[in-house]
Amino acid sequence: MLIRYVKGLALLSTGALAGAFGYGAANLVPTFDAVPLQMRLSFHARLMEMNGITMQGAMALSALSAATLAVMTRGTPRWLAGGAGLLVLASFLITRLGNVPINGRIKEWAVTSAPPDHAEILDRWEAFNNARTGAAFAAFVLLILLVLRRPGVESDPEDTL
Numbered sequence: 001m002l003i004r005y006v007k008g009l010a011l012l013s014t015g016a017l018a019g020a021f022g023y024g025a026a027n028l029v030p031t032f033d034a035v036p037l038q039m040r041l042s043f044h045a046r047l048m049e050m051n052g053i054t055m056q057g058a059m060a061l062s063a064l065s066a067a068t069l070a071v072m073t074r075g076t077p078r079w080l081a082g083g084a085g086l087l088v089l090a091s092f093l094i095t096r097l098g099n100v101p102i103n104g105r106i107k108e109w110a111v112t113s114a115p116p117d118h119a120e121i122l123d124r125w126e127a128f129n130n131a132r133t134g135a136a137f138a139a140f141v142l143l144i145l146l147v148l149r150r151p152g153v154e155s156d157p158e159d160t161l
Contacts, residue, residue: 087139098128
């Protein structure tokens with residue numbers, strides 16, 4: 001029975017993570033591109049302050065629940081959960097090493113001015129954003145596949161827990 005709750009938590013947290021990144025990629029980024037630069041910079045800087053805790057929490061919960069699920073299962077479910085956990089970790093690393101440093105620069109630009117190469121830097125931020133969004137969606141898909149598997153196809157701990 002415990003494994004069902006872990007599956008539910010992994011699916012919920014990873015779905016929320018993928019949904020948040022997906023919403024950003026589908027709606028916020030095009031809006032950023034459509035408004036004047038100073039408006040984008042101010043909004044982007046404020047949004048990143050708000051997102052810091054919630055997105056890191058979603059990534060941590062997603063990674064932890066997927067890793068726990070990988071430990072609790074065997075065979076294909078272990079591979080699916082482990083793969084999902086690694087993809088969530090990838091989205092975290094892309095965020096931390098790619099987006100966050102650029103967010104710091106954007107925060108500075110919001111109170112000063114953007115440098116001449118700002119468009120290239122913002123394009124790089126969007127590329128990192130697309131990569132982390134893709135990783136989060138792939139993790140979510142792996143967990144959906146895990147949850148939709150027919151029990152008994154392989155030794156499924158859900159039959160014994």
